[in-house]
Amino acid sequence: MQWITDWLTKEGPPSTSPLCDFNRLSYELRPGDVLLVEGRSRVSDVIKTITQSTWTHSALFIGRIYDIRDPQLQQRVRMAYQGDLGEQLMVEALLGEGTIIAPVSKYRKDHLRICRPTGLEPVDAHKVVAHAIQHIGFDYDLRHLLDLARFFFPWTILPRRWRSSLFEHNAGSPTRAVCSSLLASAFNSVNFPILPFIDRDEDGSLRFFKRNPRLFTPKDFDYSPYFDIIKYPFLGLDDLGVYRRLPWCDETILYNDDERAFVAATKGEVMPCLDDRTLFGMKPKKEKVKQPDDQDEESQQPVPNTLREADQ
DSSP states (O other): OOOHHHHHHOOOOOOSSOOBHHHHHHOOOOOOOEEEEEEBHHHHHHHHHHHSOOOOEEEEEEEEEGGOHHHHHHHHHHOOSOOTSSOOOOEEETTEEEOOOOOOOOGTTTTTEEETTTTOOOOHHHHHHHHHHHHTTTTEOHHHHHHHHHHOOOGGGGGGSSOOTSSSTTTOOEEEEEEEHHHHHHHHHHTTSSSSSEOOTSSSSSEEEOOOOGOOOHHHHHHHTEEEEEEHHHHOOOOOTTTGGOOOOTTHHHHHOOOHHHHHTTTTTTTSSOOOBOOTTTBBBOOOOOOOTTTOOOGGOOOOHHHHHOOO
């Protein structure tokens, strides 16, 4: 079975076209945040197909070790994580590894998104983190993943014996978890809603019912109206109109979501970009141009080195 697990979890190469500014995103993280990941392994491709979503994995950010106030929890993290104590850490459940502590930096080259529980009290954020830490060492619930896959198929096309056991009482093992169910149970422990069932009683009062944690997938945290979405694109567009100055290349060539084929087909054959600028600094290349003697004073001003100078 180990070779199957290794084959499923082997990651492909990272994208050469990054979508996320990891440094800005990691600076924004707070304990209790959910970190969504677009995985690059074969099992990630399966999850994408099952859930029809980009997000294949979710983890709970717990901060650095010294951010954990409870001495017992802090000691448990120290025993589970042997790396740099100054690292930003998260709890995650992985196929082949179970529930572990890992540094956020392991996903530096991946597409990430922060889902922040709106209005979560600091004391409850601590309880959510504590719930996740207490599950360190639990095995990964592969049966749960297979049950979830069966649940997404129409009931009529599956034999009864193949149908999902997700709704059975105490289905699965209490010492096993998958990433999303672990996080959902952590938020359920403090009565924080993710995707609750809301009903109105006969007297007009609202009633909230918790959803089965075993039904959650990573995309549900993105979809939930009770989580704020925080994302930092690789190239920020905060300045007004900055998109107009991006280094777009030949408009006749369009990218069709096949990275390898596109890079191979366009290498050395694409018309020059509109402006010779670097992606990071957006600095135009300075060239010495002979100016006529009768040129006015305004036209003789130096070329701006940055977009900010250009705006000024």
